[in-house]
Amino acid sequence: MAPRGTDDAGASSPEAPARPATLGARLIGNGSLGGLLVKISLLGLFTALGIWAVLPLYLAQNWWGIGLVVLVVAFVYWVYLSKRTVPAKYLVPGVLFLMAFQILPVLYTMGTSLTNMSDGHRGSKEQAIASIEAFSVVRGEDSPEYVLTVATTGDPNTGDMVFLLTDDEQNTYAGDAEGLSELPGAEVDPDTGKVTEAFGYTILTPAEVNARSDELQEFAVPTADGAGIRSSGLSSAFEGNAQHVYDNACDCVEDTETGETYHADDQRGAFYNEDGQRLAQGWQVGVGFDNFGRFLFESSFAASFFGTLVWNIAFAASVTFLVFVVGLAVALTLHVPKLRGKVVYRVLVVLPYAMSSLAMYLLWRDMFNADFGLFNRLLGLQIDWLGDVWAARAAVILANVWLGYPYMFLVATGALQAIPRELGQAAQLDGAGPWQAFRHVTLPLLMVAMSPILIATFAFNFNNFNAIWLITRGGPFGAEGTAAGGGTDLLITYTYRLAFSEATSHYGYAAAMSVMIFLIVSLISVVSLSRTKALQEVDR
Numbered sequence: 001m002a003p004r005g006t007d008d009a010g011a012s013s014p015e016a017p018a019r020p021a022t023l024g025a026r027l028i029g030n031g032s033l034g035g036l037l038v039k040i041s042l043l044g045l046f047t048a049l050g051i052w053a054v055l056p057l058y059l060a061q062n063w064w065g066i067g068l069v070v071l072v073v074a075f076v077y078w079v080y081l082s083k084r085t086v087p088a089k090y091l092v093p094g095v096l097f098l099m100a101f102q103i104l105p106v107l108y109t110m111g112t113s114l115t116n117m118s119d120g121h122r123g124s125k126e127q128a129i130a131s132i133e134a135f136s137v138v139r140g141e142d143s144p145e146y147v148l149t150v151a152t153t154g155d156p157n158t159g160d161m162v163f164l165l166t167d168d169e170q171n172t173y174a175g176d177a178e179g180l181s182e183l184p185g186a187e188v189d190p191d192t193g194k195v196t197e198a199f200g201y202t203i204l205t206p207a208e209v210n211a212r213s214d215e216l217q218e219f220a221v222p223t224a225d226g227a228g229i230r231s232s233g234l235s236s237a238f239e240g241n242a243q244h245v246y247d248n249a250c251d252c253v254e255d256t257e258t259g260e261t262y263h264a265d266d267q268r269g270a271f272y273n274e275d276g277q278r279l280a281q282g283w284q285v286g287v288g289f290d291n292f293g294r295f296l297f298e299s300s301f302a303a304s305f306f307g308t309l310v311w312n313i314a315f316a317a318s319v320t321f322l323v324f325v326v327g328l329a330v331a332l333t334l335h336v337p338k339l340r341g342k343v344v345y346r347v348l349v350v351l352p353y354a355m356s357s358l359a360m361y362l363l364w365r366d367m368f369n370a371d372f373g374l375f376n377r378l379l380g381l382q383i384d385w386l387g388d389v390w391a392a393r394a395a396v397i398l399a400n401v402w403l404g405y406p407y408m409f410l411v412a413t414g415a416l417q418a419i420p421r422e423l424g425q426a427a428q429l430d431g432a433g434p435w436q437a438f439r440h441v442t443l444p445l446l447m448v449a450m451s452p453i454l455i456a457t458f459a460f461n462f463n464n465f466n467a468i469w470l471i472t473r474g475g476p477f478g479a480e481g482t483a484a485g486g487g488t489d490l491l492i493t494y495t496y497r498l499a500f501s502e503a504t505s506h507y508g509y510a511a512a513m514s515v516m517i518f519l520i521v522s523l524i525s526v527v528s529l530s531r532t533k534a535l536q537e538v539d540r
Contacts (some may be wrong), residue, residue, distance in 0.1 A: 244256075
C-alpha cells in the first residue's frame with residue numbers, strides 16, 4: 001500500500017496538502033538569496049549615507065534638513081521592502097540622483113540669483129549684528145581668558161572656522177560666528193589645556209592656522225549683547241566688550257568711541273551713516289531681478305557681459321565646426337577600402353582623446369609660452385600668444401580642436417560604416433562626381449546621426465571651463481583688471497571669477513549669470529534640435 005498522499009508510482013496526489021517550506025528553502029529554491037543579500041547591503045549603504053548626511057545637519061541644528069533626510073530614507077525602505085511598488089524600485093534611484101544633482105542645485109542657484117549674497121552679505125541680520133559687535137571687541141582689565149584651539153567644520157583649508165576654548169576649570173566650549181556653546185566629551189591636553197580631539201570638528205595644525213591667519217584676526221565669537229571672544233595669538237583668546245553696539249530702539253549701531261551712528265537699510269542689507277559709509281558686515285536680502293538687470297543694463301557690467309557672450313558663441317561655434325571638419329576629413333581618409341595600416345592610423349588619431357585633458361591643456365599652455373614655447377622656437381616666431389587677445393583666442397581654439405577632433409572622428413567613422421557603399425556607387429553611375437555624391441548622398445545621411453552630437457559638442461564647448469582656465473585663465477586683461485572680464489573669458493570663467501576670485505565675491509550676481517548661461521544654452525539647444533527634424537525626412 002502506498003503512503004497516504006502518493007499514488008502507486010510514489011508521486012504526490014492532488015489531494016495531498018503542500019508541506020510549508022522554510023524561509024531558507026524558499027530563498028534557495030527561487031534563487032533570491034543572492035538578491036536578498038545585495039538588497040540588504042545596498043539598504044545598509046544607503047542608511048550609512050543618510051547618517052553621514054544627518055551629522056553636519058545636526059551640528060548646524062538644521063531640523064528641517066534632518067527631517068527631509070529621514071523621510072527620504074524611510075521612503076526608500078518602504079519602496080524596496082514592499083511587494084506593491086515594483087515600478088518604483090526602478091524609478092527611485094534615477095529620481096533621487098536627478099533631484100540631488102540637477103533639480104536642487106538649479107533651484108538653489110535660482111534662489112541665490114534673487115539675493116544680494118556676497119562676502120559681506122551671507123547670513124541673517126541678527127548674525128550680521130552679532131558679527132559687527134564681536135569684531136569690534138577690545139580687551140578690558142577684567143576680560144576672561146581662554147586657551148584657544150583653532151578648528152574647522154569640514155575641510156581645514158575651506159571649512160568654517162571654530163574656536164575650541166578651555167577655561168581655567170578645564171571646561172570646554174565651541175564658538176563660531178553664531179555664538180558660544182558647551183562642548184562635552186572633548187579631549188584636553190592636561191599640560192597645555194588645548195583640545196586634542198572633538199567630535200564633528202577638524203583641529204588645525206600650526207601650519208594650517210598660519211595659512212588662515214588673516215581670517216583668524218578677523219574672526220570673533222559673539223557671546224552676549226555688546227561682548228565677544230577674539231584671539232590673542234594662536235594659543236589664547238579673550239572675552240571683551242564691543243565698541244560697536246546695536247540699539248534695537250533705533251535699529252542702528254553706535255560707535256561708543258566716536259559717537260557715530262549707523263542706521264539699518266533693510267533694502268540694501270547693511271548699516272549706513274549719514275555720509276553713506278557702511279559697516280563692512282551686512283546681511284542677505286532679496287533683490288528681485290536686480291542682479292539680472294545689472295549685467296543687462298548697467299554700462300560697466302553690460303559691456304563685459306555682451307562682449308563675453310559674443311566671444312563665447314564664436315568660440316563654441318568655431319571649435320564645433322572645426323572638430324567636425326577635421327574629424328570627418330580624417331574619417332573619410334581612413335574609410336578608403338584599399339588603405340593599408342588602418343588600425344595603426346586610427347590608434348594614432350585617437351591618442352589625443354585618450355590622454356588626460358588636464359595634462360594636455362597645461363602642455364599646450366607651455367607650448368604657447370612667448371619665451372621658451374615650442375611654437376615660437378620651432379617656427380622662429382616672436383608672438384606673445386597668451387598676451388595678445390586675438391593670438392590667445394587662436395591658441396585656445398587650436399588646442400581644443402586638437403583635443404576634440406578624435407571624438408568626432410570616432411563618431412563619423414561609425415556613421416560612415418552604417419551607410420551602404422552602394423548608395424555612393426549608384427550616385428556615380430547616375431553621373432555624379434565624388435564631391436556631388438558626398439554632398440547630396442553621404443553628408444545628409446551623416447548629419448542624421450551626427451546632428452545631436454554636434455549640438456551636444458556646442459553645448460559642451462559653450463561651458464568649457466578647463467579649456468580657458470588652464471591655458472589663459474581668461475586673460476589677457478585690460479586696464480580695468482579682472483572684474484571687467486578677459487579677452488578669452490567665457491561666461492562660465494567670468495562667473496567663476498565673480499564668485500570665487502575677486503576680493504569681494506558676488507555670489508548673487510554670479511548665480512544670476514549662471515541662470516542666464518542655462519537659459520542661453522537651453523534656447524540654442526532647443527532651436528537646434530527643432531531644426532534637425534528636417535533631416536528625419538532624409539532617413540525615411
